Amino acid sequence: MTTVNDVTETLDVKGASCPMPVIKTKGAIDDLDVDDILEVLATDAGSMSDLDGWAAGTEGVELLKQVEEGDVYKHYVRKTA
Template identity: 75%
Template sequence: MTEYDTTETLDVKGQNCPMPVVKTKQSIDQLTEDDVLEVLATDAGSMSDIAGWADTTDGVELVDQKEDGDVYKHYVRKTE
């Protein structure tokens, strides 16, 4: 269990750069403030790609990232 509740889950497994970031942005734009998006990816590069995107994008916060077997889980909060 996590300390945050996910509002929506985005499955981008099997998709490679830049699609995990592109789809994450599209999904986060549909959410409201304080919602948390869980992103499930199989591209190892998504760990740095999504972290870099969140660091340079106003209105989002990377809450957590986890590696679960061959799936990378990202938790992104919309902050505005």
């Protein structure tokens, strides 16, 4: 079973606001292999709903977990196809 401890790559989009975290996440996911996990670090509170909505509506990705740590929002996205 894949867990967030198996992070393949980290994408730092701190300081970027909507829609850049989603755009940069899509670009980074496209470069990964199936079952790789991307950790996205953001400071935009809107990234919580933006990345959730993007993952829900996008084939080939799965949002595994979202964590808020202080002013940083961590998103874990797995490439599924």
